[in-house]
Structures are given as C-alpha cells and as structure tokens.
Amino acid sequence: MRRISAFVLSTISVVVLLFGYSTSTAGPLAATTPPAAESGTTAGSTGSAGSTGSAGSTSTSGGTSSGSTVTGQVVSTRWGPVQVEITVADGRLTGVQVLQQPTGNPKDEEINAYALPILTQESVDAQSADIDMVSGATVTSEGYVSSLQSALDQAGL
Amino acid sequence: MTTDLRALPSLPVMPVHRRVEHVMGMPVSLALRGRHAVDHEADAAWAEVLAALRDVDRVFSTYRPDSVVSRLDRGELALADCPTEVHEVLALGEQARQESRGAFDVRRPGPSGRRVLDPSGVVKGWAVERAARVLERLRATDSCLSAGGDLVCRTALPGSPGWRIGVEDPADPSRVLAVVPVRDGAVATSGLAHRGDHVVDARSGEVPRALASVTVVAPDLTWADLDATAAFALGADGPAWLRARPGRTGVVVHADGRAERFSGPSRSPRARRCG
Numbered sequence: 358m359r360r361i362s363a364f365v366l367s368t369i370s371v372v373v374l375l376f377g378y379s380t381s382t383a384g385p386l387a388a389t390t391p392p393a394a395e396s397g398t399t400a401g402s403t404g405s406a407g408s409t410g411s412a413g414s415t416s417t418s419g420g421t422s423s424g425s426t427v428t429g430q431v432v433s434t435r436w437g438p439v440q441v442e443i444t445v446a447d448g449r450l451t452g453v454q455v456l457q458q459p460t461g462n463p464k465d466e467e468i469n470a471y472a473l474p475i476l477t478q479e480s481v482d483a484q485s486a487d488i489d490m491v492s493g494a495t496v497t498s499e500g501y502v503s504s505l506q507s508a509l510d511q512a513g514l
Numbered sequence: 515m516t517t518d519l520r521a522l523p524s525l526p527v528m529p530v531h532r533r534v535e536h537v538m539g540m541p542v543s544l545a546l547r548g549r550h551a552v553d554h555e556a557d558a559a560w561a562e563v564l565a566a567l568r569d570v571d572r573v574f575s576t577y578r579p580d581s582v583v584s585r586l587d588r589g590e591l592a593l594a595d596c597p598t599e600v601h602e603v604l605a606l607g608e609q610a611r612q613e614s615r616g617a618f619d620v621r622r623p624g625p626s627g628r629r630v631l632d633p634s635g636v637v638k639g640w641a642v643e644r645a646a647r648v649l650e651r652l653r654a655t656d657s658c659l660s661a662g663g664d665l666v667c668r669t670a671l672p673g674s675p676g677w678r679i680g681v682e683d684p685a686d687p688s689r690v691l692a693v694v695p696v697r698d699g700a701v702a703t704s705g706l707a708h709r710g711d712h713v714v715d716a717r718s719g720e721v722p723r724a725l726a727s728v729t730v731v732a733p734d735l736t737w738a739d740l741d742a743t744a745a746f747a748l749g750a751d752g753p754a755w756l757r758a759r760p761g762r763t764g765v766v767v768h769a770d771g772r773a774e775r776f777s778g779p780s781r782s783p784r785a786r787r788c789g
Contacts, residue, residue: 471667471699471731473763473777474681474692486680486690489530489545492729493663493682494705508688510534510543 528671533560538571540662548655548671559652563645563659570641573599576632587631606736607636611716614744614755619716635713639664639702639739646735664702664742666735681765684727691773692729692765700735704728704742705767715747723769724749730756730764738762 477486531551533544544563550556575581582600585591593601607620624630642659646666649657656669658677667677676697680690684705694701704713705727715722728745732738741759745752745766753766759778767773 470733471694471696471763474694474729474731474765474775476692476765476773476775477690481691482689486678486693488678488680488690488693490543490658490660490665490667490677491663491680491682491690492660492665492701492703493687494684494703494727510532510541 531556535564537564537567537661538575541660542567542662543660544649545658545660545677546649546652546655547657547674548652550652550655555652556655559648562648566645566648567641567661570599570637570644573597574603574633574637574641576630576634583631583633603633603636603640606640606740607633610636610740610744614748616717617715617747617751618740618744622714622716623719635743636736636740638662639700639735639737642666643700643735664700664735664739666700667696667698669697681729682727684767685771691767692775694729694731694763694765696731699731699733700738701729701731702735702738702742703730704739704746713743713746715749722747722749725752726767726769726771728752728756728764728766730762732762 528547529551530545530547532546535542542564544560546552546556550559571581572578573582576583576587578584582591582596586593586596586600593604604620607618610618611620618635620631620633620636621629622632638661642661642664643666646657646659646668649655649659650668650670652670654671656667656671656674656677658665658667658679660666663682665679667679669676674697676695679694679696679701681692681694681701682703683689683691705725706713706721713722714720725746728742730738730742730745732741741756741762742764745756748755753774753776756762756764756766757776757778761778761780763775763777765773765775
C-alpha cells in the first residue's frame, strides 16, 4: 500500500489522471526520459480530453478526519473509458481507486507517442531487437533486396 | 482499496499483416494490426496509398522529363501554373533552407554548374506523411507505413503496444543499433548507404563525410525527413543543430561508428510540464 501510494504520489498527478489515461501513463516515462520524449501528438490528444477532465469532481462523500472521497466523471480516452476516485485527507492525496479501467496496457513504456531511442549495446539482428519496422538509408529497390526490412516483410507475408 | 495502475491486464498481442510494393524506385511497406488489418478496407486504403505516391511521382519526379517539376526547372511552366502541392513543397524547402542555414536546399548545383531544382529532399517525407493519412480511417487499426526506410506510425487499437522501430546500422544494414518505440509519430533516416552520394551540402556542393547516418523521430514525417537530411548535410555541425530542434529525438551515427542519441527541447508547455 505504501509502495502504491508512493507510486501514485510521485509519478501521477491525479488531475492528469482525470484528464486522460494516456497522459497519466506518460508520467512515469517522462520522469525517466529527457523532456523531448513527450510529443506534440500526445499533448494534442490530452489537450482535447482536458475539457472533459476539467469537470472531474462530480460527487464528494466520505468522512471528515479520515478523509473525503472524490469521484471523477467517466472520461473517454483513446484507451477506453476511465473513471477514478481519489481520497484526500488533511489536504493530501491518500488513495486512488480506479472505478473503470481502460483496456490499454499501461505497462508499455511506449505509452508515449514516441520516446528517446534506446541504443543497443552493439548492433543486433532484427529478431533479437524484436522490431516491427526498420528506419534506414535503404532508399532504392535494389538496396532493399538485401535489407532488413525485406526480411521483416517476408517474415510477415 | 487502491489499484496499482501498472497491474492492469494486458490484451493479447495481435498479429501484424504486411504488404510491400515498389513505387518511385523505392520499397513501400505497410504493416497493419487490428480490426482492418486484412479486409477489403485495408486493401482499398493500401491501393489509395500507392495511388497517392504515384501521383506525387508524376508531379515531382526529376527523372521524368514530363513531370511538373522538370518542366518548371526548364522554364516551360510558370510557377503560377503549377499545382498547389508544388507551392507547398517549395515553401517547405525554403523553410528548411533557412532553418538549416543553407545546408539544405531544393536548388542544388547541377553538373553544368547551373543550379537545378531537385525538391526530392522535401517530397519523400511529405508525400508519405500525406499518403499515410488514408490509413487513419481504418478504425481500431494500428498502421506503420514505410517508404525506403522513412516511416509514419499510427496507433488506433485499444491497448496497442505501439510500434518498435529499429534504427539501421549504417555500417551493416542487416543489423540495428537502436530501437525507438513509437505510438504516433514518424522516423526518418538520412545517410549515404545504398544510394551512393545522394545528399550534398548545398552550401559547398560537397558530399558530407562527418556523419554515417542521422535518424530523426518527430511528430510528422515531413519534418523528420527534412531534419534528418539537413543534419546530415550539416555534417559535423549536425548533432548540435538537432539538439536545438523542438520536439525531435533520434540517433546520430558518426563516421567512426560512434552512435549518440539526442533530444531537442520540448514542443509545448504541456510537454515541458510532463518532462
């Protein structure tokens, strides 16, 4: 529980969580990558969700000294509908409950629109790198024949 | 009870379906994953992508003497009579020239000393970015469209893992030296591999030798491609120039094989806040 709270407090702004799921998960990644890892695309999509997120607190209940609970509206995100509830005690966030989970997989570090490239220790073949496509200076169809992208295309056909 | 967001269930990985055609002398590959990966909607979208690229070739090819650009270069066609796309491409080229301090230029020194119009440095990325828009109508479908190693990634599948893009090792194109995860964005690489001395520093007309390749990740392929080409043309000044470009990340491989990552300043106030 302590670990979870620490995770929530340190990496996720609840306001951001209310705004949209893709933003909330950008938090942990952004904390470990340079600023440019965040992209305009992400900013755009979350910006549009922000209008619904701003209406986040719809109902308040709960006790006094043990804290109050605020239930957010159901917010539609690119990952599906999200609804969260937060508990605040003594002016501090003490808990977050997800009432409706998005179907997305937040474990992916790729949750950002794009991130800083990860350099491999030494160059590796496509299979070890587990890649979908290759970016390279392989421009001509002649060069393509021997290229890695060709191998990927053949594997997928 | 509190839920650890990282413990949410994940969806099974969906299979990726691929198509390849050759257009404008370069391989065009499409990877699709999700609802419309293999159906007639995918077929129709793919046909439109290819048609769009072929249209661009008819207008912009410097290899076709009858293309709009070839006729414009020979003075047979007035700029005012060119399609709006030509104006758009020339404007992009001019912007890239100014921002690259002249290293990038759509007018490059020709064999006879006369500067010839060659907007292909702008056209490729711009055309693929444009063609990829067709794929956005495939609902709940992730797409990755690559043309000659420059690509546009989109994700629309709920729970999508995104695309993992390998950066080709310029010293050995069968291997990769970096991986970049991309959900929505573009990746372009500029270098001399496979195509001989294609890129020149427009200031000197010389082939740049300081860098082996430049890979740029950006929100759209038009600028990813322009920046990769410009940085490559800038040579030794390329890495520092890239680090000042907003919203880009990427990899620079030096001529000695040394690879370094870079990331430019954030693009927006929101990005700065999250960073």
